Amino acid sequence: MEPRGDAAAESPDSFEFTFEFYLDRSARIEADPNPANNDRLETASLTESIFDYHTQYGRTYHAYRAGSYYVPNDHLELERIDSQYEILKILLDGRLYLAPLSHENPPRKIIDFATGTGRWAIDMADEFPQAQIIGTDLSPIQPQLVPPNLRFEIDDGNEEWQTGSDWFDIDYIHFRVTVAAWSDWPWMIRNSLERLRPGGWLEMQEPDCDIDTDDGEIPPDNALKRWFADLRHAGVLADRPVHIVPDLKQMFIEAGFVDVHEKVYKIPLNGWPRSNKLKKIGEMWQRSLGEGLSGFSYAYFDRWLNMRKEEIEVALVDVRNALADQRVHGYEKFYVVWGRKPEYPGDRGAVPNGQSIYSETTILE
Numbered sequence: 001m002e003p004r005g006d007a008a009a010e011s012p013d014s015f016e017f018t019f020e021f022y023l024d025r026s027a028r029i030e031a032d033p034n035p036a037n038n039d040r041l042e043t044a045s046l047t048e049s050i051f052d053y054h055t056q057y058g059r060t061y062h063a064y065r066a067g068s069y070y071v072p073n074d075h076l077e078l079e080r081i082d083s084q085y086e087i088l089k090i091l092l093d094g095r096l097y098l099a100p101l102s103h104e105n106p107p108r109k110i111i112d113f114a115t116g117t118g119r120w121a122i123d124m125a126d127e128f129p130q131a132q133i134i135g136t137d138l139s140p141i142q143p144q145l146v147p148p149n150l151r152f153e154i155d156d157g158n159e160e161w162q163t164g165s166d167w168f169d170i171d172y173i174h175f176r177v178t179v180a181a182w183s184d185w186p187w188m189i190r191n192s193l194e195r196l197r198p199g200g201w202l203e204m205q206e207p208d209c210d211i212d213t214d215d216g217e218i219p220p221d222n223a224l225k226r227w228f229a230d231l232r233h234a235g236v237l238a239d240r241p242v243h244i245v246p247d248l249k250q251m252f253i254e255a256g257f258v259d260v261h262e263k264v265y266k267i268p269l270n271g272w273p274r275s276n277k278l279k280k281i282g283e284m285w286q287r288s289l290g291e292g293l294s295g296f297s298y299a300y301f302d303r304w305l306n307m308r309k310e311e312i313e314v315a316l317v318d319v320r321n322a323l324a325d326q327r328v329h330g331y332e333k334f335y336v337v338w339g340r341k342p343e344y345p346g347d348r349g350a351v352p353n354g355q356s357i358y359s360e361t362t363i364l365e
């Protein structure tokens with residue numbers, strides 16, 4: 001090293017850092033006595049491979065645990081997930097949850113399984129700034145800038161759940177439109193019961209994968225009815241059963257939840273209802289479901305029903321026409337089920353025998 005004159009020593013450009021000088025070797029960084037659970041970090045958050053999306057049918061699919069979820073994760077699907085979020089906000093009158101969470105005694109730990117683009121988790125983090133919220137998903141499709149009390153983790157909910165302290169004594173566990181994600185729903189519900197604190201709530205908000213009408217019956221050859229039947233069939237073959245949504249309430253009761261509630265909304269398939277609110281929801285649902293049809297079908301129908309992409313697209317022409325047909329007053333049911341973990345042994349809840357207080361449906365004009 002050249003000897004420096006005074007002028008050179010004062011110039012910031014020529015300043016040489018002498019790290020040894022600043023490093024006090026005796027100064028230790030104190031460890032957090034309650035560390036966050038990092039036992040799965042190697043799986044996801046830190047690895048680039050989670051962005052190594054698989055491309056097929058002109059769409060991209062998740063890389064982490066590749067092949068286990070049959071719906072794409074590209075911008076078309078993310079836009080659909082976001083539009084679905086807007087629709088459900090209107091449907092649920094702006095409410096994020098129906099379980100009786102309290103602002104006076106707010107939840108402290110919340111987990112949102114299969115959070116998608118994380119819109120629900122972000123709004124929940126704003127509503128409950130005291131809560132620590134974790135949103136999990138197979139795909140890293142969540143925004144970076146989120147409230148400080150929210151974090152996202154790449155994780156597969158079908159595998160043994162994490163064991164860090166954030167994953168026990170949870171106040172509220174939430175699932176929304178995760179219907180094609182899980183292999184064993186009773187297992188998910190039992191695990192939730194185990195991980196909740198006594199008195200904590202589990203809530204599932206899931207669409208029924210079928211269509212109904214209140215005037216007469218939808219003929220079985222209706223192309224949209226048939227498409228849903230194919231999807232349910234493929235779901236069973238793929239070990240991702242989507243037909244189970246009407247059984248969720250019973251699964252909650254069998255797992256040991258008390259005060260189990262079920263509320264069933266009807267989502268019109270297009271703009272057929274008279275009511276302005278339901279007409280708007282129907283028009284938005286027609287667009288959202290219509291845009292999702294290809295993505296929902298490609299991998300499921302190719303792998304399990306042996307249909308090629310071109311064949312699927314031809315079949316979807318009729319499905320979209322059926323979706324748009326306002327002569328059929330069709331709707332899809334949307335189930336919201338919530339239940340409480342007993343507070344103490346023998347706690348049977350306010351409702352005798354864990355029966356639902358009500359099974360309410362919205363009224364269509």
Ligand SMILES: C[S@@+](CC[C@H](N)C(=O)[O-])C[C@H]1O[C@@H](n2cnc3c(N)ncnc32)[C@H](O)[C@@H]1O
Binds near residue numbers: 178
């Ligand atoms: C239709 S999106 C729903 C997103 C969000 N809950 C919402 O309501 O907007 C379903 C999400 O489930 C995720 N998913 C599927 N299988 C999963 C699994 N085994 N573990 C975690 N997430 C999963 C997908 O990556 C996708 O983002």
